[in-house]
Amino acid sequence: MIAALRSALDRTPMRLYAVGMVSANAIGAVIVFVLARFVLPLPVGSEEILSDRNYLAFFVYLPVAIAIGIGLGLRVAAPLVRWLHTGGTPSDETAIAVVRLPLRQLGVHVLLWALGVAVFVSVNASAGAALSIIVAIAVSFGGLATCSLGYLVAERTLRPITAAVMEVGAVTDSAALGVRLRVVLIWVLSTAIPVLGLGLIGLGRLIDTVIPPDVDLSPAMVSLSAVALVVGFGGMFLVGRSVSDPLQQVSSAMQRVEAGATDTRVDVYDASEIGRLQNGFNKMVVGLDERERLRSLFGRHVGHDVAQRALASAPRLGGESRTVAVLFIDLVGSTAMAERESAEAVVELLNRFFAVVVEHGERHGGFVNKFEGDAALLIFGAPVDHPDPATAALRTARTLAVALASDGGFEIGIGVTYGPVIAGNIGAESRFEYTVIGDTVNQAARLTDLAKDDPNTDVLTSSVVLDHATADERKHWQTGESVTLRGRSAPTTLAAPVHPGRQSATP
Structure with a gap:
């Protein structure tokens, strides 16, 4: 497995994919640290508890999370790694597994960060519900950022490999998220839930359960809003690019076809409506290319003037x-x-x-x-x-x-x-x-x-x-x-x- 992984990582898309997943988790960890240490209002006297307990929990949970993440990551990427190592034509199962890899990697991130929320809430439970809720909000914000960016980065970096397997593999429409579900998912992860977190903080202040009335929430609310805006913009920007890039690709290809280049083809790297558009364009151009060859052959056999006359009106x-x-x-x-x-x-x-x-x-x-x-x-x-x-x-x-x-x-x-x-x-x-x-x-x-x-x-x-x-x-x-x-x-x-x-x- 190590040799196979090394062979797979020798390929640029896989290297970018691996770096992207590590970077997404690193960004999430930084967000958690900044929110918990400098932004979110903590209950009085909880700073020392937060530092001692959570640092210890972090250094214990980190190797466990890495081990679980690598294990699950290799499991979901096993068909792709195996195919890259052995070569040959990918099976239909391999093609579907590759197309679904960003979604499955999203599941791995959700599991790891949900487990992280549970661990850190448990660690801080004895210090009171207020600290546990604050920690849960901080870890959740980091997890949401990781899940959003991780999914979009995986989808983008794996496009060359996805295009390769979709050329020969039978991939159905259900193999990947559709454009509508993709946009809704990223909106929920990068915008809706962070805004909900802001609302919960405000609610906690109103009912004096989590945040004492004498604590100034302005810095926390501004910082959380900034995080939500940045993460939300990044998520929607990437999902927008995931739609606009293939549309621009098809548009440019249409201009080449209009200029007479009927051998133009576009890469099909998506199993959603975008992939159907790309595949449909290729089929259309194949038909145009065949028609142009028939027109040329027809003209050579009967003369171009007769061919044009026959094509312009029904011959009788x-x-x-x-x-x-x-x-x-x-x-x-x-x-x-x-x-x-x-x-x-x-x-x-x-x-x-x-x-x-x-x-x-x-x-x-x-x-x-x-x-x-x-x-x-x-x-x-x-x-x-x-x-x-x-x-x-x-x-x-x-x-x-x-x-x-x-x-x-x-x-x-x-x-x-x-x-x-x-x-x-x-x-x-x-x-x-x-x-x-x-x-x-x-x-x-x-x-x-x-x-x-x-x-x-x-x-x-x-x-x-x-x-x-x-x-x-x-x-x-x-x-x-x-x-x-x-x-x-x-x-x-x-x-x-x-x-x-x-x-x-x-x-």
């Missing part, structure tokens, strides 16, 4: 007619590469390819609607309106071709079209996706196929797209021949960048 099946620009891009030779390269190498290449596509598409306000094997479909003008979709799509096509050529020499085909589409949620009630369908999309795919086979350029569009682009953007394009695309009856006038192939382009 159906579509709407929109005029958009469509960019379709396809990688050349990926099928043959998949036959000769490992799956890991193919995936690495595709990810590098799509990273460039997404970067340039989003830079110009495009929405990456889907990846189809080694191809990607970008939409400008849905689901979010775009001020100039045709210009943005053409500029993306030019800069994207240059970037892919310089980053690994990708061979690609890009087709850009402009026109009406049906945009909306397509699928079933249980599973659907946002996409666009229509002849404009099909035409972009056909242009991409032509661009892949064209020896002079890897980007093709139509004159219709140029007609809806700005004059500045049209300078970078030149029209060519007219062809009839597969699935269409009317011919399409093609257009390509002024500098075909993989030459640098003006962004």
Whole structure:
């Protein structure tokens, strides 16, 4: 047990706890000495009796009280000391015992000081009831100060250990005093009973039983009032801090969460309503963190614009007619590469390819609607309106071709079209996706196929797209021949960048 105690006391919270308990009892003893020796009015001729008998009783009772206090203190702290010595995960019983330790230590103090009152009253009984009552009041004042300060100091110094055991132990609400009972208890110990003692002294003077009528009570009443005020203020200050500190902790954590730090957590070191608040905050932030991860994952899968739209309103099946620009891009030779390269190498290449596509598409306000094997479909003008979709799509096509050529020499085909589409949620009630369908999309795919086979350029569009682009953007394009695309009856006038192939382009 001595080795275990030494191991426990090596830890800062336990050292502070032990020092706090000794200090609380020392403060109580000083209060008793000052009250009995200098403050409380004593019956005539009792000074010598008080000195001789009570000094002797003090030196006899002190080692007995220390032995009892250490024994009971080790008993109530045994689960904590044992856990600190052995380590590991605390059991539920250990967790509850740690949370209840301040309350049990309060019980030890109450027992020791109640026993002290009984001892000193008995020692002074033969000198008359008056002296016994005065001594009882003095010892009671010291005991009340010790009990109040001891409980609050224990609760505060053990917070780090309480937080550690509450992370893994099952602690119920009944394991500790609630905030209301805590405040009432400290008020009773530090204010109500001392004031009651003052009232008893005044009552004793009125009935001439304890204090003779010729004794001036002014110094005693002023001194006792000062003690009651100091002890009461100290007790209420500490109990106020025990409530305000965790509230400030949660408030600061809420500000960090509001700033985006959803990984914020607070220590749970109380089994009362405060602990439920701390634990509830942590659960709330866990939910927010999970929701934020889902939002991020959702946005990566379907696009952030679609994700925001779905979160802002209940998504439903159906579509709407929109005029958009469509960019379709396809990688050349990926099928043959998949036959000769490992799956890991193919995936690495595709990810590098799509990273460039997404970067340039989003830079110009495009929405990456889907990846189809080694191809990607970008939409400008849905689901979010775009001020100039045709210009943005053409500029993306030019800069994207240059970037892919310089980053690994990708061979690609890009087709850009402009026109009406049906945009909306397509699928079933249980599973659907946002996409666009229509002849404009099909035409972009056909242009991409032509661009892949064209020896002079890897980007093709139509004159219709140029007609809806700005004059500045049209300078970078030149029209060519007219062809009839597969699935269409009317011919399409093609257009390509002024500098075909993989030459640098003006962004």
